[in-house]
Amino acid sequence: MIKSNYRIVGVMSGTSLDGIDLVHVDFQFEDTWEFKINSAETVAYPKEWKERLKGLISLNTEELHQTNSSYTSYLASVINDFIKKNKIKDLDAVCSHGHTALHQPEKQLTLQIGNLPQLASLIENKVVCDFRLQDVLLGGQGAPLVPIGDTLLFSEFDYCINLGGFANISTNINEERIAYDICPVNIVMNHYVKSVGLDYDDNGKLASKGEVNVTLLEKLNRLSFYKELPPKSLGLEWVYDNVFPLINTNESNLNNILRTFVEHIAIKISESISSKPNSSVLITGGGAYNSFLIDRIKELSKNEIGIPSQEIIEFKEALIFGFLGVLKLRNEINCLQSVTGASKNHSSGYVFMP
Known part of the structure; x- marks a missing residue:
């Protein structure tokens, strides 16, 4: 008999390298899915790991293999600390995204490090992980994967947009869930503010003091990716x-x-939500704290922009990757063909036992 209640730790590391997001959540299914976040934390990367992850793109196969193994051990220590600190017991699973090292779906290549079977042994818990690989092998983009959570956990919003390393969006069009990456966000802006010793542009204060370079803006807006139709996704290599x-x-x-x-960013996001004026938009991710960016999106769009609680802003992706794991444990669809372009809807991910 399939359970209706699940105690899960969801784990997510994004391309912006803010850190590892962990969330302890209870999921319950009656007629619809409900969730309750019990505890959540972002563990910042130490300098050495931030530098190693930043350089993944340049590693050869052997170096990548070694990094995968050491990152899995590091990730296990972070998860164990979180479980111990919050006195978490009776877990059904730890559901982890890992950290993207390589994403070239057009070549049927994607690699999220930290998803090795040893993770289950190191944390002494069942692990559900590596959600992207199966989709890519089925001809999909392997991204975005969050939309199934948008559909089942945040259905009251017309659009869900996450502003992380990249902006991604999901919505229903003709009774089908459509989702795609819109454009880069923090992966670009955080890169440039490092030149003045900052991790990010707090509230967009530095941006607000600058002037728009019209020539550069026009060239950015004309990049060929923006002419492509969904499904489509972005990676560090493209940036x-x-x-x-x-x-x-x-x-x-x-x-x-x-x-x-x-x-x-504001132009590309406003274009993405222009087909449903006066609709509700949920914005999450670190970019939701950039008040200057949010104001520009509001000024350029005709939609109701909603900023949720801090927990949802910061941990929605970790929450939903936990949910993807629950669906995998139930052998239910967690990856949508209409979103990724895969050959079929499927239940993606691998389950490892301790």
Whole structure:
């Protein structure tokens, strides 16, 4: 008999390298799914791990294998500390996204490190993980995966947008869930503020002091990715190949770079929600704290922009990856063909026992 209650730890590490998000949550299913967050925490990466993760793109196969093993051990220690600190018992599973090292779905390649079977042994708990690989092998983008959670946990919103390393969106169109990556966000802005010793632009203060470089903005807006139809997704490689070179050859002033990129983000997001004016939009992720960016989105769109509680802003993705694991344990669909472009709907992920 399939259970109706699950005690889960969801784990997520995003491309913006803010840290590892962990959430302890109870899921309950009666007629619909409900959830209760019991505890949540972001564990910042120590400097050495942040540098190692930043350099994943340049590693050869052997170096990547070694990093995968050591990152899995590090991730296990973070999860164990979280479980111990919050006195968590009777877990059904730890459901982990891992950290993206490689994502080239057009070549049927994707790798999230930290998803090795040894993770289950190190934390002495059942693990559900590696949610992207199966989708890519089925011809999908392997991303975004959060929309099944948007559908079943946040159905009261017309659009769900997460502003993390990248902005991604999900919505229903003709009774089908459609989702895709919109554009880069924190992965670009955080990269540039590091030149002045900051991790991020607090409330967009630096961006608000800059001026829009119209030439750069037009070039960013014309990038070919934006002409593609969903399903589509972005990766770090695309940013290095397409975005950084454009910025570096067209603007050198930090404030102007940030101001121009905020405008680029706001334009692309407002375009993405323009087909349903006056609809409700849930915005989560670290970018929700950038009040200057949020104001620009509000000014350029005709929608009701909603900013939820701090817990949902910061931990929605970890929450939903926990939920993906629950669906996998129930052998229910957690990956939508209409979202990723895979050959079929499927129940994705691997289950490892301690």
